[in-house]
Amino acid sequence: MAIKRLKKITLYGPDHDKSRILKQLQSLGCLHLIPLTDKAVDVPVQPAEASEAKVWLERSPKQRRQIRNFRDTFRGQQETARVDDIVHKILDNKSKFREQSDIRDKLQERIREVRPWGEFAFPALSDLNGQRLWFYVMPNGELPALRESLKESELPWELIHQSQKDSYVIVVSDGEPDEVLLPAPRSHVGKIPLSRLEEMLDEAEDAIEDLLSERESLTRWNYLLDQVLAARMDSADLQQATTGTIDEDSFFLVQGWVPVSDQANVEAFTAAQGVAVIFEDPTVDDHPPTLLDKPAGTGGGSDALGFFQTPNYRAWDPGNVVFYSFSLFFAMIMSDAMYSLVFGLIIFLCRSKLKQSEAGHRLMNLAYFMSAAGIAWGVFVGSYFGVAPDSTDLLGRLAFIDLNDYNGMMKLSVIIGVSHLVIANVMKAVVNRGSSYALAPLGWAGLMAGGTTIWLGMTGTLPKAFETTIGPGLMIAGALLVFLFSSSREVKSFKDLFLRMLDGLKAVYNITGAFGDVLSYMRLFALGLSGASLAMTFNSLAMDVLHSSPVTGVLFAGIILLLGHMLNFALCIMSGVVHGMRLNVIEFVNWGLSDEGYPFKTFSKRED
Template sequence: MSILQLKKASLIGLTENKMHTLDKLQKLGLMHIIPLQELSSQRIEEDEEVNPELLKRSLQYLLSCPNKRRQVTQEKQFNLKKVISAVEKNHSERLSLLEERDFLEKRIKDLEPWGDFVLPDLNDLNQQRFWFYLVPNFKMKEVEALSLPWTVVHQGNRNSYLVVVSPEEPAANLLPVARTHTGYIPISQLREKLEEAEIALEATEAEREALTRWTYLLQRSIASTADASLLSEVANQSLDFDEVFALQGWLAERDLDQLQMFAEQQGLVLLTEDPEDEELPPTYMDNSERVGGGQEVVSFFQTPGYRSWDPSRVVFFSFVSFFAIIMSDAGYSLILGGIIAYYWKAMSRTETHRRLRAMGAALAGAGFIWGVMVGGYFGASAPLPFLGSLKVLDVNDFDTMMTLSICIGAAHLILGNLMMAWVRRKSTQALSSVGWALAVFVALLGWIFGFSNLYWGVFAAGLVMVLLFSGEKTNVSLATLVAGLLALTNLTKIFGDVLSYLRLFALGLASASLALTFNQLAADVGAALPGIGLLLQVLILIIGHLLNFVLTVVSGVIHGLRLNLIEFYNWSLADEGYPFQPFAKQEVIPWTT
């Protein structure tokens, strides 16, 4: 299994060298710290001139810029305070200009039907004023009875733009609508202001783009701030005895030599011991990048306990298989593979991205192989005779596909129960998991080949094992029998869980049927409408298959994970742990634009 064995390591050193030692230990990044005392209010003094929240906000602002400059990696010309001030000023100016531009665009759009006009002086109109109203056309009959002078300056399909002349604002009941506020600035001046705002906004965007050259150094500043905070926290969790201090943590056995060498170099005393039975160490899962995508899925949902087993590899291969069966189309798999290939380089920046990239490649590869086996090519037949000869299954063969789905589900749950039995190997409860695995296996054989007395006998033996060994106590007692009876109520649950794997066949059939439906619909439209029908046929094919592709991928991810993280987990994992978090410095990956 890939859950690493841990040791409890204790380091003892001189208090005067404590911070230096901890800084070196943080660079080493091997230990999961065990607090020896509660955190105190002591902290490393932070630079009061730089607000950490402002620093994060500035970095996020630069990261959201679509175009970035070449990164500066040397700190010779870097002034953190000045850069943050410039970024904050640029951010504020950009927001103001965006608000001004949006306001001007809306104001111009509202004023265009009224035309470009300048309100005359009141003396020129004998103290008369213009009042503007936007009146729906069906209400214009109500305006005709108005005794005040009025005119329509523009009329659209829905509204009339009405100007009323009056020394005072007309009473609200004289017109069917409320007055429209147009302002006193003519539309020509608004357009000039809009042009000025757009020019200023372009200059601000150019300045923002120029500031992105400091992104890497800002990331390092944030990382150093977080590292200092973590260092301070760990320093407060150590135990001090006058001139010496003690620090304790969990360490992978494979890293013990490195820590021993570190202790010798730093003049520290190193003590190691195995975890006690009542202790619960963190779970340190270690998987290669090729199958590490399963670990990312497992860690996201539930971290297994330290003394449990790592389901990452099983989840990886089963999820890939389930996704391929649900997709059931080699053409869609090629599209998925093309998407993965397009983002291949971009997904190489971190270990997590590389693991998910490998999983994506496996999904596309497995989907293509399964698609060839079932003869799915965008809902059509194989484009080449050679590919057609490789078809060995038919998604429309209900009996075969249902049998295959049930067998996959039964095998998955049998494996889960056997792994649970291995975890409980030191307890008689392991026989309960073996009983479930035996019952499912025999029930599957009986369903396929027909039940005989032998099958019924073995099936009953499995259930008897569940009845007798589900309790924590080894002796047969009333409590043991009650625990066993309660466990037997899961018989319907495991039956339902096995049937739940029928969704593999159902979703695969739905994907293939929908692809075939779009093909038939496109062909019917093309035949019914000569000429323009060809264009409609192409549009139906593109839009239809794109929609089906998205639905298939979503279904494959959701239901593929569901079968692993719900049905499978229920029978294979009992204890939940917490992840191993090394005391280490943050890694900063520079931009290479």
């Protein structure tokens, strides 16, 4: 993967043919336009109502056969009016569904409150001589105190229902009894009988079913709405492009960026349209957009990183490194072959939805690779739903990594972290190879590698020479490079020299940040160990329950295993994604990329 090289393009054409040429340019679909004027264009980026209607229909679990010949039947104003009617009908369906859902939820809550009181209907006040019924729910332990207080007040009352926890009491009084007499707040059960509430709930459920059926019927317009959205957004883009040109006399000027690979297509287009064109390489003052080359196999790394940051045009694309490092970090955090296999099966079951877009297809390939890496790592650590195979079995012989070897896992995590950050610094040096500033990231790579080799030499992992000679030499050389070349300040006087030295000292002081970033990779070992330990704990609990009761223990042991491993699996997935991406986005990108860019936005048609 790489960042595609771009050229600045300037087109000149006759003003009377401006609209047609811009439409053809939009159909060509390979330019990122540069606005040449500051004119404000009041056009919606995305029609909100049509978009909301489309999302509502897409949520329907069942889809009808799509209507595709709408434009052949209705045209012009008649078509626009018909589309707006359909959008309003869909939104009305959504609004009524939410309204009925709220009614259903309130009725369900009310029925839960009223059910313990049973079926009742309030008599007229005249029949009770102006007396009213007051309902209370209180803990069973408060019932003796209630008896005494109501006995003193001479208010009639009745215990209607009693559960293991609460007592349901009705007090008769012309006004609400004093709060001092009753140890619980009054229950507002309402005047509607339980049977009528249940009838109203059935009516709400029927209305919801009818609305869902209506929504399913409306899904036949899904393709149409997609095309309407695309057409309106194309129109908005075209209007923005029209106002972003410079018009002089009888000519107009359009400027933009085009990939070098599409230069021949643009030249053929301009020749066919009779438009003059000039191609220029980006200058130092230009800030081109970033267009990433994303192959189907490993392009998911750039897509995952693109959620957080777009690299600068003059930087490098870390997506390839992120693809492999993110997969490795995910595998280390999962640390279980079966968990990773289940993750892969979930992605396989969702493959049809992921394949609907190119980005989804690339992310699917990334997820498959993450699953494969997790299975391999799980085999190496010997964990299958938290169960370790016997050392005499084939799977047991394949397990050569011990998660309980704290020193070994700590060394492995640090080595992986340092290697990750060294790659970032080396690539940063390659990008800036034409400048002396490139020596500063090389210095940081030397500092990190040197410090790590000293530590490994001290622990006996590497020969003693790394502790006494090689490691200190790398650190000294790296510190000098960081001190001398981190600043880009020109030295024209003694003051400039003094300030540059201060810049160098400030840069060297960042070694504390480098130390903290390296230690951040310890989370790989900690999270992997915690997930494996939690899986083993659930297994142990299930076995204890099974041994305590051979009959019912089977059921409860199965429930513990199912719920426990589901919880642990969800936590491992969350940790693997969040912390794996964090190490790439914060630590790795912080050392490998200096400036953020903005994405290449193609001026192209969305409508079929």
